[in-house]
Amino acid sequence: MNCPQILENIQNHISLSTSEKKLFVSYLKVNDVSKKERILQQGDICKAIFFVESGSLRAYNFNDEGKDSTIMFAVQDWWITDMNAFVNQKESLLSIELIEDSRIVELRFSALEEIYQKIPKFERFFRILFQNAYVREQLRVLDNISYSTEDRYYRFVEKYPQVVQKVTQKQIASYLGVTPEFLSKVKNK
Template sequence: MFKVLLSHIQNKVDLSKEEKIELQSFFVFKKLRKKQYLLQEGDMCKHISFVRKGLLKSYFLDEKGGEHINMFAFEGWWISDFNSFINQEKAVLNIDAIEETELLMITRDDYEKLMLEIPAMERYFRILYQNSLVTKDYRLIVSSGFTAEEKYTQLMKNNPEIIKRVPHNLIASYLGLAPETVSRIRKKISFK
């Protein structure tokens, strides 16, 4: 059950055999059905979750009920409303399953305890947060400085799994484009 998580961690930091065993005691397993919520806006985010299997989306709703996707989380990704998780404030994000999903979840208290008891995990999360900041900065550049076609082709290049597994209307929301625009770009690219 912990193979994917341990592999992900080992790609960034080294853990002893004992630490790998101890690490497992901090997590709880959860399954989500397709379209089932992990978190809803207004609730408190009590866990940060590692995707063992499946696919989730994180998003907020505008005043008209329009969905604006913040991120997708595939196998080997972490997901949370991090502000709510860390600051114990109400969540502004919704998180739900696009596919049947299996998660390994850790509470805020256990997250803090984990980093104290296994110091390599603090380094692991720091590496993740650094990578996340770089990714968010790049995404801001793409969203404000690229054409619709450039946004889509960058997504295809950098995240081909999204194109294969995510419906095009959700891709459109993620890119900040109309679904018709994404359909037009897909047709144009397929003719090339």
């Protein structure tokens, strides 16, 4: 296992020696997963965090009334999991499904705990990763509470053009929190 892509992602923020790289990579598992498969099922314990080498995924919640709400999309070089369920090792609120055939790197909870101990620099890497994730979500909350649906749609398209190419309009609607019918109306008015 070589994993140059995830190592490059990490080395954007911290630098690793050859032996550290080797150790880190030994904890990883690479999987080829097909379109429509799920790598996490709502209700299950979330045992891993995932890095997308290629392809695309969608994390969503399915509620009692049958409403599907997209929490995030992930494309190449993104990390994704149900972070709440992962860090507390409890039942997941989210499912994660494949939008297309993808190559996914898996890092398990217990492995990450060991990595933090053996290579403390990873605390820094994940500090930066979570810092960015927090900022992103906070900006999304601001979008949600202060912009109209129309504005939010166009802001989404501008911010994530790589995502827009891969997902359906129905999935974008579920990310924005509106019905596909209403999004269609907004776009075509």
